[in-house]
Amino acid sequence: MTIDPGASLGSIRERKPLVHNITNYVVMNETANAILALGALPVMAHAREEVAEMVGLAGALVLNIGTLSEHWVDAMVVAGKAANERGVPVVLDPVGAGATAYRTETARRLLGEIDVTVLRGNAGEVATLVGVEAEVRGVESVGADGDPAGLARSAAEALGVVASVTGPVDHVSDGSRSAAVANGHPLLASITGTGCMSTAMTGCFLTGKDDPFEAAVEALVAFGVAGEDAAVGAKGPGSFHVALYDALAGLDPATLTGRAKVEFV
Numbered sequence: 001m002t003i004d005p006g007a008s009l010g011s012i013r014e015r016k017p018l019v020h021n022i023t024n025y026v027v028m029n030e031t032a033n034a035i036l037a038l039g040a041l042p043v044m045a046h047a048r049e050e051v052a053e054m055v056g057l058a059g060a061l062v063l064n065i066g067t068l069s070e071h072w073v074d075a076m077v078v079a080g081k082a083a084n085e086r087g088v089p090v091v092l093d094p095v096g097a098g099a100t101a102y103r104t105e106t107a108r109r110l111l112g113e114i115d116v117t118v119l120r121g122n123a124g125e126v127a128t129l130v131g132v133e134a135e136v137r138g139v140e141s142v143g144a145d146g147d148p149a150g151l152a153r154s155a156a157e158a159l160g161v162v163a164s165v166t167g168p169v170d171h172v173s174d175g176s177r178s179a180a181v182a183n184g185h186p187l188l189a190s191i192t193g194t195g196c197m198s199t200a201m202t203g204c205f206l207t208g209k210d211d212p213f214e215a216a217v218e219a220l221v222a223f224g225v226a227g228e229d230a231a232v233g234a235k236g237p238g239s240f241h242v243a244l245y246d247a248l249a250g251l252d253p254a255t256l257t258g259r260a261k262v263e264f265v
Contacts, residue, residue, distance in 0.1 A: 001177070001264050003257070005218035008205055010253035013039035017059030017207035021200060022046045022076050024066025024095065027193035031062075031200040037248035038222070040204040046072055051079035059207030061088055062200055063114075065106050066095035073106055080114030089117040089206040089215075092161075093199040097121065098128030111159055117212045119155060120164040120199040123148050130158045149265065153178055164216045166198055172220065174213040181217060182261035183224025185231040187240045194244075198223045221260045226251055228259075 018041045023031055028044050035042040045054045048071060055061050061083040063076045083090050092114075094107035107129055110116070119126065132151065148171045155163035156175040165171045170181040188194045198220060205219040206212060229247035234240035 003214050003218050003221070003260065003262065005205075005221045005260060006253040006256035006258075008209060008215070008218050009039070009222060009251060009256055011208060012204055013253070015059075015208060016041050017204070018043055018057055019060050019062060019200065019203045019207065020045060020051075020055050020058035020079070021062045021064070021203070022051065022072065022079060023062065023064035023196065023200075026066055027064070027196040030193040031196055033245055034197045034248055035200050035204060037245045038201060038204055038251070040207070042200070046075050048075040048078055051075050052082035055079045055083045055088055056086055058083075058088060060203035061090045062093070062203040063090065063110060064093040064095055064196055064199060065097075065103060065110075066093070066196065068102060068106060073109070076110060077113050080110065080116075084115045089203075089212060090114055091118045091120055091199055091203045091206065092116045093196060094119065094121045094125045094129060095196070097125040104128055111161075116159075116161050117206060118164055118202055118216050119159060119161045120166065120195075120202050120216070122195060123151060123165055123167055126155050126163060126165050127151055130155050149173075149178060149180060162212045162216050164202060164220065166195060166220065170220045170224070172213065172216045177213055178265045179213075179217045180263045180265065181220040181224060182263070183221050183228065183259070185224075185227040187231050187234060187237065188227045190237040191241045194227075217262060221262060222251060222256060223248075224261075225256060225259050
């Protein structure tokens with residue numbers, strides 16, 4: 001099997017699809033800037049009164065439960081159902097699932113009421129949602145039983161999604177196909193919001209692409225390569241954070257595919 005993230009990136013930049021985000025206060029600015037830097041267009045609309053209309057204009061819907069409140073959850077359900085009716089792919093980031101009952105129950109509610117295309121989370125969050133023992137501290141995964149590759153496959157089978165489990169090596173599975181993505185840099189774990197950014201990148205790559213498994217893999221390749229480029233010359237988390245936007249904007253469609261570190265299993 002082959003993927004071509006370079007061609008997909010070129011298509012995103014040519015089409016400039018709208019990506020509708022209902023995301024958290026902590027990363028709203030970061031994810032909007034990341035989407036813009038990649039070449040797509042972000043909208044951060046969370047009012048229940050407009051989300052169904054807004055998602056009808058979008059190429060993908062990104063749901064992120066990082067800062068929860070009841071009216072935002074209701075808006076996510078409304079937007080998700082509208083996206084399903086219109087054939088708009090949905091990405092769910094279950095931030096902090098496993099840390100509190102409310103977060104876990106909310107993630108499960110969204111998975112139950114919405115046809116989620118891609119579930120993008122860390123090992124602890126995804127493990128929690130498939131009943132595997134895990135430790136989540138705040139919104140960070142401290143540990144999860146089992147191997148990430150098997151976890152991604154189990155989540156895909158149990159939840160009927162493409163499961164994208166990110167970590168030092170990322171693992172993606174749709175239940176029948178699996179991939180390990182080794183692109184990235186340790187500095188990605190040193191700043192807030194990079195997991196949420198990878199979820200937003202997944203939304204970008206889902207637009208206009210029929211195979212969500214390939215889209216999820218390609219998004220992680222692109223974001224990982226940007227992390228590698230941003231780390232060159234970075235003095236620490238602050239300079240890396242700034243350089244990451246420049247690196248996303250500087251991704252070269254002509255060379256991106258050749259830089260992919262992907263193993264299909």
